[in-house]
Amino acid sequence: MAVEPTRDRGGPAMKRLALFAATCLVLAAAVAGCGGGGTDSSGGGEFEAEANAACTKANQRVAALPVPEGKSQLLPYVEDNESIVEALGHEIGGFGGSGEAVEGYLAGLEESAQVLNEMSNAARSENPGAVGELANQLAEIHLAQLAKAAGLDDCAKAPAVQP
Amino acid sequence: MSARRFAPLLVLLVLTAGAVGIARATTGNTTGFPPPKVIVPAATADPFEGRYLLTEVGKGANVRSGEMKVELSDNSEGPAFLVGGLQLYEYNSAGRLEIGLFSLYPFAEATGGVAAPLLSQGVGQTTLGRIKLLSPSNATELKGELTLHSSGPFPIVFKRLSEDHAINGSPPPAKQLKETSEEPEAPGWGASAAEYEGEYELTDTAPDPASEAAILAPVIVVAQRFGAEGVPVSGGTMTATAGDSPSAELSLEAGGETSTYYLTDLAWRGDQRVAQVHSGSISGPIVGGFEGRQAGGSLKGTLEAEGARYDLAFERTS
Numbered sequence: 001m002a003v004e005p006t007r008d009r010g011g012p013a014m015k016r017l018a019l020f021a022a023t024c025l026v027l028a029a030a031v032a033g034c035g036g037g038g039t040d041s042s043g044g045g046e047f048e049a050e051a052n053a054a055c056t057k058a059n060q061r062v063a064a065l066p067v068p069e070g071k072s073q074l075l076p077y078v079e080d081n082e083s084i085v086e087a088l089g090h091e092i093g094g095f096g097g098s099g100e101a102v103e104g105y106l107a108g109l110e111e112s113a114q115v116l117n118e119m120s121n122a123a124r125s126e127n128p129g130a131v132g133e134l135a136n137q138l139a140e141i142h143l144a145q146l147a148k149a150a151g152l153d154d155c156a157k158a159p160a161v162q163p
Numbered sequence: 164m165s166a167r168r169f170a171p172l173l174v175l176l177v178l179t180a181g182a183v184g185i186a187r188a189t190t191g192n193t194t195g196f197p198p199p200k201v202i203v204p205a206a207t208a209d210p211f212e213g214r215y216l217l218t219e220v221g222k223g224a225n226v227r228s229g230e231m232k233v234e235l236s237d238n239s240e241g242p243a244f245l246v247g248g249l250q251l252y253e254y255n256s257a258g259r260l261e262i263g264l265f266s267l268y269p270f271a272e273a274t275g276g277v278a279a280p281l282l283s284q285g286v287g288q289t290t291l292g293r294i295k296l297l298s299p300s301n302a303t304e305l306k307g308e309l310t311l312h313s314s315g316p317f318p319i320v321f322k323r324l325s326e327d328h329a330i331n332g333s334p335p336p337a338k339q340l341k342e343t344s345e346e347p348e349a350p351g352w353g354a355s356a357a358e359y360e361g362e363y364e365l366t367d368t369a370p371d372p373a374s375e376a377a378i379l380a381p382v383i384v385v386a387q388r389f390g391a392e393g394v395p396v397s398g399g400t401m402t403a404t405a406g407d408s409p410s411a412e413l414s415l416e417a418g419g420e421t422s423t424y425y426l427t428d429l430a431w432r433g434d435q436r437v438a439q440v441h442s443g444s445i446s447g448p449i450v451g452g453f454e455g456r457q458a459g460g461s462l463k464g465t466l467e468a469e470g471a472r473y474d475l476a477f478e479r480t481s
Contacts, residue, residue: 059378068385069470081382088378112379119386122333129228130333132390135383139372143379158373158380158419 047097052154054095055147058088063159074131075123082116085109092155101150108146112138196236199269202244203277208235208270210299211245211277214324219338221317224309225254228334231321233267233296245270245277249294251311252334267294276307294319347432352457356405359429363401363462363477365415371397373418384418393465393472394418401477403429410445411438413466415473424468426453434458440468 061084068077089109097106115138122130147155202208217229229251235243247267255261265281266288272278273295281292292311299305303323308316318340352359372387372395373380387394398416403409403426411426425445426438440451455464460479465472 055378062378062381065381067381071389074385074389077385078382081379085378116382119382125329127333127335128386128389129336131386132388133333135386135390136372138379138386139376139383141379142375144375144377147377156377158377161381 047095047102048151050095051092051097051150051152054088054091055152055155055157058084059154059157059159063161067161071126071128074128075120078116078119078123078131082113082120085116086113089113097150099150101146105143105146105150105152105155108141108143111141112143115141196246196266196268198238198240198244199271201269201271202238202242203270203272205242207272207277207298208243208245211296211305214326214328215305215321216324216334217251217319217337218322219318219320219340220309221315221319222339222341224311224315224317224319226309226311226317226337227252227254227260228336230334231267245279247279249281253311263291265291281311299323347430347435347437349431350429351405351409352403352429352431352436352462359403359409359457359479360405361403361479362481363403363479365396365399365475366461366478367396367474367476368398369395371395371417371419380419384420387418388471393474396473396475399475401426412445415466415475417471417473422468424450424466431457436462436464440466442469 062081065077065080066073068074089106089112092109093106115134119131119134119138122128122134144156144158147153211233212235213233215231215233217226217231220226220229229249231247231249233245233247236246238244245267247270249263249265249267251263251265252260253263264284266284267279268282270277270279276295276297278293278295280290281294282288283291292309292313292315294307294309295316296305296307305321305323307319307321309319310316320337373383376383384394394417396415396417399414401411401413403411408427409429411429413424413426415422415424425441425443425447427441427445428437428439430437434456436453436455436457438453439449440453441447442450451466451468453464453466455462455475462477462479463475465474467473
């Protein structure tokens with residue numbers, strides 16, 4: 001009775017193992033690629049955690065601002081918002097995130113700071129009507145949508161202002 | 164060089180010339196008019212020369228704010244003559260602001276002052292209204308009447324500005340004057356309870372602009388409170404009650420918050436509806452007022468409360 005060489009029985013098993021290993025490598029490479037190389041990348045979990053924490057702190061600072069009850073209190077309120085938003089943009093920009101969505105959110109913060117600067121100037125000129133009209137421009141930036149697209153859920157939240 | 168190669172340069176020059184013209188015309192064109200057939204005598208005309216800011220205007224004119232400049236134009240063939248420019252921020256039929264630029268020419272003497280047609284600017288100078296200015300009784304104020312787009316005349320009041328006073332291209336809203344001095348006095352919002360008692364729902368609701376604004380939401384809500392267009396309302400209901408002391412309870416959703424106001428002293432005259440606005444309760448402090456007009460089951464008006472203005476349109480549901 002002929003005995004088949006053991007290597008012939010083990011050959012298909014080895015091939016299956018090699019195929020499985022290769023598949024794992026391809027999948028691992030694909031997963032790694034999703035986290036780091038595409039145009040929508042954000043720089044990974046560390047960036048998101050840092051940016052979300054910065055947004056939470058900035059929201060707390062906005063929520064703590066005294067809400068103006070008269071036109072005379074409008075200028076310091078708008079100025080404080082301007083400096084908080086500007087600082088938030090600089091802070092998140094320094095965390096090293098990348099990709100179109102992150103850049104879009106950072107551009108939204110920069111545009112917001114510019115409009116807030118115009119609002120400050122209008123309030124300084126005692127022109128609350130223009131401040132109100134510029135607020136519409138601010139709303140059209142849709143900053144929450146930009147934050148969500150960048151995967152920054154906490155940055156999409158509004159400050160919890162106490163009535 | 165062929166004519167075809169000249170064409171882009173020609174277009175650029177025309178556009179550049181147009182852009183310069185627009186940039187300089189902040190209150191309308193006041194130059195380039197020939198001497199009119201009849202010139203307002205200097206004794207009458209001189210006090211009108213100056214820059215002005217619109218401070219009060221009749222509500223029906225649908226004008227938010229405005230500026231005016233009146234000049235004495237040099238005339239090599241005779242005495243100087245009045246010519247002016249007027250810039251108005253008007254509400255169009257959709258309620259949106261549009262800028263109207265008008266030339267004021269030719270001025271003529273009118274009872275108590277001077278008057279001029281409002282000419283549109285551009286290729287065809289169409290007459291779109293008329294302004295009458297009363298001889299100023301003091302150095303700071305100028306009163307008159309405005310007829311615009313075949314409506315009016317509406318009362319107008321201007322404040323004189325110094326030449327170096329900057330408005331930054333956005334004059335502040337003028338006070339809206341009531342169309343009639345006769346205030347509604349009859350109690351309630353109609354001759355019988357059946358005309359107004361019941362439930363109302365807001366029909367002109369708009370998405371909350373601050374809902375997608377993240378960190379910007381609070382400053383948007385605050386700024387809109389001070390703006391001329393009022394605070395956008397995303398929802399609301401009202402319950403009107405007749406009886407000895409007609410009143411209404413109003414719930415408004417705006418800026419991500421729900422506010423409740425209590426309306427008392429409901430009064431009416433014709434289609435006019437007014438009320439006092441309280442916060443907290445029906446006997447709480449008065450924080451503003453409501454003025455509106457009712458036509459059948461629809462009630463449109465403006466509520467001013469706690470420094471904020473809301474433009475509201477209700478439909479009666481029961």
